[in-house]
Amino acid sequence: MTAMTESTRAAALARTTVPTAAPRHAPMGRLLAAEARWVLRRPRTLVMLGVFALVPVLIAIGVAVADDTPGPGSGLIGAIAGNGFVLPIVSMTMALGLLLPLAVAMAAADAIAGETAHGTLRGLLVAPVGRLRLVGMKAFGVLLVATLATTAIAVMGLLAGFAVIGGADGQLITLSGTTLGLGEALARVALVVVWTVGQLAAVGAVALAISAYTEHPLVVLASVLGGLIVFGVLSAIPALDWLQPYLLTSGWTAGVDALRDPTPYGGMIESSLRALCYLGLGAGVTVHRMLRRDA
């Protein structure tokens, strides 16, 4: 009885095989949903998002405590005092220095190297998920982490800014001294979120490329962090000033420009273009490798 139905099924399957037709694939939306679920079920992703959400809170508390003693805090941190809207933007800029790239590198490390190490990449390839679609699926997962991490900092920054520091009557006092309304202030925060995610996408693409070449997730983390440190050192050497336009990190303070009025977009545009170059490079290498990789 069961044998009959099984063989009928097999025969039905045989009829669906038409060599000239395009191969069947699982719907891309379903793959992306599965990837999102996998990323978000991973305990370390959740812990990381939670910790990131604490960053603006800690800065807010620090500022609130130090508020009474007007010391040398005349820089960015000083600007937060009494101006809650500044907090999310400053928090994102600070996190972009190391924390956010770390999160993205971790996601990228798990995405390909981690799957290889667990023996699950084989399963996806045999399903089959086409190799190109696999890269798309993985890039989506990394981008999702980047977006969530950045958004977590931005949202908690806004909340902590209002709760702990106070919002200057719901307005943003820019570094240039002007005041912006609530809507404009939120738009500025959103702009920085988008810009930051763009920078992280570049980091993620490079990290994915490394991830495609190894089966040790730690190699990805070490490479990305090592790279960031090397970039930092290079940009600190005056004799190597000519290198600046090529270093991804050299424009990473541009997010603060959103706190000026009118906003000088030059820095953000330039760093976004640079990020685009890194993104293209990383994506190209990742695809090249994944199309050939033995699994």
Place this chain on the structure above:
Amino acid sequence: MTTSSPATFSSATLAPGGSAGSAVGAPVAARAIGLRKVFGRTVAVEGIDLEVPSGAVLGMLGPNGSGKTTLIRMLLGLTRPTAGAAELLGHPVPEQAAWALPQVGALVEGPGFHPFLSGRENLCRVAAAEPLLASSEIANAVGAVLKRVGLADAADRRYRGYSLGMKQRLGLAAALIVPRRLVVLDEPTNGLDPAGTRDVRRIIGELHEGGATVIVSSHLLAEVEATCTHVAVLQAGTLVATGDLPSLLEAGTSGMVVVTPDVELTIRTMREAGATAYRSESTEPAVVVKDGPPAPEAISLLVRAGVSVHEARRSRANLEELFARLTEETG
């Protein structure tokens, strides 16, 4: 280095047997043509020609490192061969693997799952990538296959806490999540208890009855003997014997097993008499004698030489001896 394989087997190829599964059309489910794979300086697989007829259950035997897994990975399009070509359900791989793979289930190099997800969640993730599974059927298919491999009770526990046998069962479930025309199982009984081994045997039997082709690699020879219709023996990356099981076994029957504590003396005496003699793979001290003088003569020779013959019987050709012989001859 030359691999000397017995002439009886070396020329044998797998003839499309009259087994079930003619319904699926293509006469050959998987084919290797001169497959060769080199990793750095190591030749993992060398010049393998193999045809797996549709509906066959092919047991792939070989000691560790003989190239079984590499061959399977090339057949599945996971690894690009250094030379040669592979075909899966009539499609060249890896170029057209995407056409064949939806109908192929595979458990390769042990089960691979994420420890922080439950068995069911892991399978749902696998199911999401299956082209032939409609989204609305995923939950049912996962539930059914968990039951089929006997994991229904542990389905919602984290994979982290699974025993080796449970992990293996989950790997099997992933391979069987949709009806397949070809199922490739790499060492499916690793870590399974006797009940689990029986379950695997039952599942292979069901697949066979349903007309599917099964390729199963194993070092448990009894397993292969019990479930397979065809056998391929690999050694040091080359195929030393292929054929359907009955003819391979038949080719192996022409000899005698002498049970005796004087193993060395027996081997020496029989070799002096022009016979092929080697220590049996069984647990009792015994010698397998082939191509020698007729049995009565051989026994009297042994007795005269002072061998204490406890028992002498016609060699029950089993796969274990065949396997031992085929894989120990080089050296």
